[in-house]
Amino acid sequence: MEKKLKKSAMFNTRQLTIIGMLSSVSILLGISGLGFIPIPPVKATIMHIPVIIGAILEGPVVGGMIGLIFGIFSVIQAITNPTPLFFVFVNPIVSVLPRVLIGIVSYYCYNAIGGKFTSIRIGVAAAVGSLTNTFGVLGLMYLIYVERYAQVFNISVSAAKKGILAIGITNGLPEAAISVLITIPVVMAVKKFKK
Template identity: 60%
Template sequence: MNNKLKTRQLTVIGLLSAISIVLGLTGYGFIPLPITKATIMHVPVIIGAILEGPIVGAVIGLIFGLFSIVQNIMSPSLLSFAYMNPLVSVLPRVLIGVTAYYSYRLVKVKNQSIKIAVSAVVGTLTNTLGVLTMIYVLYAARYATAKHISIKATAATIYGVAATSGTCEAIVSVLITVPVVLAIKKIRKK
């Protein structure tokens, strides 16, 4: 039984990590909305954490974060200097799996949809706020220079992005995560 569980966990890690990478490589991981682009690349991390636990979620998050570094090396952008730092691109992504799992476990309601939705929101906010806070803490001056804003406007700009993108991403995350996790749990019961 223990070997099957480990095999299943490795399979989930492989599948969901591959989905994150494909979402990033194809551009399907970014949903254009009227005010921003919402990323869904963190959703496989949340799904893995809910279904298989914090370690599986953290490993998928690690792979997502490492892919982010590689992606910024291969296709540099205005903010690649920040995303090449593991404290920005890896640490928050590893924490998605941990916060998503424990928020799912700590919500004391019987309704699975609500538990999953709360976990999706917490995981999404961990990603958005974690990455943007690390950019602010480590690179506020370089961010201001890259965005052609004053250093005083950096926090407002970064957390303005967090408020708009984070809200959209949380909604999209809930809309994807709830039905996927419910469907997988239903299949597992059979």
């Protein structure tokens, strides 16, 4: 009877531990400000990297759960520490959905790449997961809030569209590169330890 209960549980103890630890890391990076690396003229975020790591190590459901917690934290942070774009991040479609997708996309990208070169598979998954975050959030902001974004910054809608696209490029590429540089050694070390 006890074995049947263990098999029917959605997550095992290791997976729950990983969800808790990596979600805590992501939240700590956000609260402390350590999750933002200044790369002039922008600040690249690394808060999504725990989601990618969890997905590669434990699968899309674990990655999705870490992303869900990261997304919920984004909503709470938008409410408790509002910025001019607060209205964007209180919408779970913008702040939660892309963060859940980070874990799912990273996992399936990692598994879709065959071959013996694990570091390349991890790197590609990290880059794609990072870009999922960047373009998911900014793409939804563009689709849903571009006119309100223009009003907040007192610019034309055309300028707002160009601005959002520019942020996607100037933030997205450095964030993807940092994700690759951090994720490869962490995942490789954990995989080596697990053997």
